[in-house]
Amino acid sequence: MNIQAVADRARVSTATVSRTINGSNKVAPKTAERVRRAIEALGYYPNTNARALGSGRSRIYGLIISDITNPFFPELVKSFEDMAVRNGYEVIVANTGYSPERTEICVQRMLERKVDGVAVMTSEMGAHLIDRFHRGQIPMVFLDTGDPANGISNILVDYTAGVDDAVEHIVSLGHRHIAFIGGPMDLASARTRRQALLASLKRRGLTINKALIEVGNHRIDGGRAAMERLLDLDERPTAVIASNDLTAIGAIGTLHRHGLRVPEDMSVVGFDDIEISAFLHPALTTVRLSRAAIADHAFQALHRAGRRETGPQPAIEYRIRPELIVRNSTAPLAVKRRP
Amino acid sequence: MNIQAVADRARVSTATVSRTINGSNKVAPKTAERVRRAIEALGYYPNTNARALGSGRSRIYGLIISDITNPFFPELVKSFEDMAVRNGYEVIVANTGYSPERTEICVQRMLERKVDGVAVMTSEMGAHLIDRFHRGQIPMVFLDTGDPANGISNILVDYTAGVDDAVEHIVSLGHRHIAFIGGPMDLASARTRRQALLASLKRRGLTINKALIEVGNHRIDGGRAAMERLLDLDERPTAVIASNDLTAIGAIGTLHRHGLRVPEDMSVVGFDDIEISAFLHPALTTVRLSRAAIADHAFQALHRAGRRETGPQPAIEYRIRPELIVRNSTAPLAVKRRP
DNA sequence: GTCAGGATTGTAACCGATTACAACAACTGC
DNA sequence: GCAGTTGTTGTAATCGGTTACAATCCTGAC
Numbered sequence: 228m229n230i231q232a233v234a235d236r237a238r239v240s241t242a243t244v245s246r247t248i249n250g251s252n253k254v255a256p257k258t259a260e261r262v263r264r265a266i267e268a269l270g271y272y273p274n275t276n277a278r279a280l281g282s283g284r285s286r287i288y289g290l291i292i293s294d295i296t297n298p299f300f301p302e303l304v305k306s307f308e309d310m311a312v313r314n315g316y317e318v319i320v321a322n323t324g325y326s327p328e329r330t331e332i333c334v335q336r337m338l339e340r341k342v343d344g345v346a347v348m349t350s351e352m353g354a355h356l357i358d359r360f361h362r363g364q365i366p367m368v369f370l371d372t373g374d375p376a377n378g379i380s381n382i383l384v385d386y387t388a389g390v391d392d393a394v395e396h397i398v399s400l401g402h403r404h405i406a407f408i409g410g411p412m413d414l415a416s417a418r419t420r421r422q423a424l425l426a427s428l429k430r431r432g433l434t435i436n437k438a439l440i441e442v443g444n445h446r447i448d449g450g451r452a453a454m455e456r457l458l459d460l461d462e463r464p465t466a467v468i469a470s471n472d473l474t475a476i477g478a479i480g481t482l483h484r485h486g487l488r489v490p491e492d493m494s495v496v497g498f499d500d501i502e503i504s505a506f507l508h509p510a511l512t513t514v515r516l517s518r519a520a521i522a523d524h525a526f527q528a529l530h531r532a533g534r535r536e537t538g539p540q541p542a543i544e545y546r547i548r549p550e551l552i553v554r555n556s557t558a559p560l561a562v563k564r565r566p
Numbered sequence: 567m568n569i570q571a572v573a574d575r576a577r578v579s580t581a582t583v584s585r586t587i588n589g590s591n592k593v594a595p596k597t598a599e600r601v602r603r604a605i606e607a608l609g610y611y612p613n614t615n616a617r618a619l620g621s622g623r624s625r626i627y628g629l630i631i632s633d634i635t636n637p638f639f640p641e642l643v644k645s646f647e648d649m650a651v652r653n654g655y656e657v658i659v660a661n662t663g664y665s666p667e668r669t670e671i672c673v674q675r676m677l678e679r680k681v682d683g684v685a686v687m688t689s690e691m692g693a694h695l696i697d698r699f700h701r702g703q704i705p706m707v708f709l710d711t712g713d714p715a716n717g718i719s720n721i722l723v724d725y726t727a728g729v730d731d732a733v734e735h736i737v738s739l740g741h742r743h744i745a746f747i748g749g750p751m752d753l754a755s756a757r758t759r760r761q762a763l764l765a766s767l768k769r770r771g772l773t774i775n776k777a778l779i780e781v782g783n784h785r786i787d788g789g790r791a792a793m794e795r796l797l798d799l800d801e802r803p804t805a806v807i808a809s810n811d812l813t814a815i816g817a818i819g820t821l822h823r824h825g826l827r828v829p830e831d832m833s834v835v836g837f838d839d840i841e842i843s844a845f846l847h848p849a850l851t852t853v854r855l856s857r858a859a860i861a862d863h864a865f866q867a868l869h870r871a872g873r874r875e876t877g878p879q880p881a882i883e884y885r886i887r888p889e890l891i892v893r894n895s896t897a898p899l900a901v902k903r904r905p
Numbered sequence: 906g907t908c909a910g911g912a913t914t915g916t917a918a919c920c921g922a923t924t925a926c927a928a929c930a931a932c933t934g935c
Numbered sequence: 936g937c938a939g940t941t942g943t944t945g946t947a948a949t950c951g952g953t954t955a956c957a958a959t960c961c962t963g964a965c
Binding site for chain 1 (some may be wrong): 611612613614615616618619624631632634635637639640641644645647648651656657658660661671675676677679680698786787815816818819823837842845846847857
């Protein structure tokens, strides 16, 4: 079953069939209709490998993430895939596992499969790897770390606003001893969130106690350990803002283990709003970073960059504003009590 | 940069380069070495589309799951992808979203991309869709619902043994009023788990109280609602076994909301051992169904079915034995007390 | 020295589409 | 009635590999 069979049945050449399939306007409506009927009758669908070879476009987008088992990503992958499939594209997902060697393999996979564009949703992408995509003229879109001036579309998350919302919320509840559990310092977005927090506290004239600025690893165990250290302090915080939800979940776990209640004894705010956060007890107050919005922008960036008719498009910067979701892990500052 | 460039540099024909790349044994060691040096020097890598077109093998495996945001799947996807990439394969992941229409699209995507094999890790695959793979001579492997007699490899999970371990554990802790919260009845594996539980109770001579056999939906909200109903009973259970971890997490949420403690007031056992289960409070006692093992078998099934030299291989049935992981959500039956 | 036969290498057809270019038909205006 | 357009379709080269088959080179036996 190939294009020739369709051509024979419709009594046209393979060129006309091809043009019909690809929606060329150079086919007479009546002819196109005949071709479509032949396609329908034969149950024909094109061989994508031949298409890719002939046209130089694979109709595949690459999606590079750090780790699909990190709950931040599944929804992002799903949304991206959804959008791609609806537009006739396929998606290849690759995990860097936070390792440079694996990242190199990811890039190689993308190049070998001749992707028509690549969305890089992780920050471990060295300049020499970016260069390989550049050389292959492959459109790119990054999360946070793109550079439109260099032809790389970017999805810019307004961490400052998101973190500020969290601080505002906590402060409005009366809290003044606010701790922060950050992410790993080698992660760009974690550093940004930390900076944003410090700036937000400063802007409000709150003193920044270095002891309350903890470092985690964006995983549950990191949140746990950091909270243990915070509980060891002479002057404990009354509220904690975590750099992501997993960290917040770990922190809450430690609080429970110590017999402390959330939010009565301590308020906790997360970041990201991973799916499970809404279902925990207490349901987590957090700053939602919409993965659907990220996926949407990522796809659009690649899709419009790849349009042939209009020639190469300039790289674009998209902005995403996170949104505070108030649930049950935060409460007004309780009157101080001694156990 | 194509195979001709390599051939020129190594002073051989393209056929010899191709044979070298594909590890044919018909190339003299010295020649092969020269070709490899040329490949190295030019930084050449083959065009996979051309390869697929010429050889009829795409080096892509399809992986059909129901929903990547279901925490059961990410680890499975990751393991499968890992194994595939290590063996020079690419993976296309498709979500059915539990819907027949989407499932049909998934199948179509696989056929269009000419996958060399497909792992179906969900049970919504109608016979007519299976038939399309059959017609395309595409090796298949299913989870639980395969049929080796019909050429479909199968990964058989011994739910009976797994559930029995859970029951044994609960019974050995002194519990006799044991409730079960099942999954959706239209899900094959959920029905199997339910059957296994009933059989296990019966085998132990425990009376089966229909009111204690609840139905959930394999999501957190289903577990919650089911537990609400169980708490409404005059004679509450002292232990609950859930059909999967999300259900157990929902159940625990409801217990907490009612001021009941786990495991002191009620023991809870999950199934699957999703990643987060180890980090909850209390850490969930559960029956681990290794996703790495599933991925491993799935890949092996497809890989050996696709070997050319040995001709078509018969479909195989693999077995997986789940394993009880005892954590902190189960405890010995407490002496009865009236509030 | 010759020759069978295995090992190695090359030639060229083929996979199934896309697309530049040529060819042709129909229509326009003069 | 004819040249010039415009619109539609066909021809055939092309993409970059794989692989059947042919050709050549060696080797050792006789």
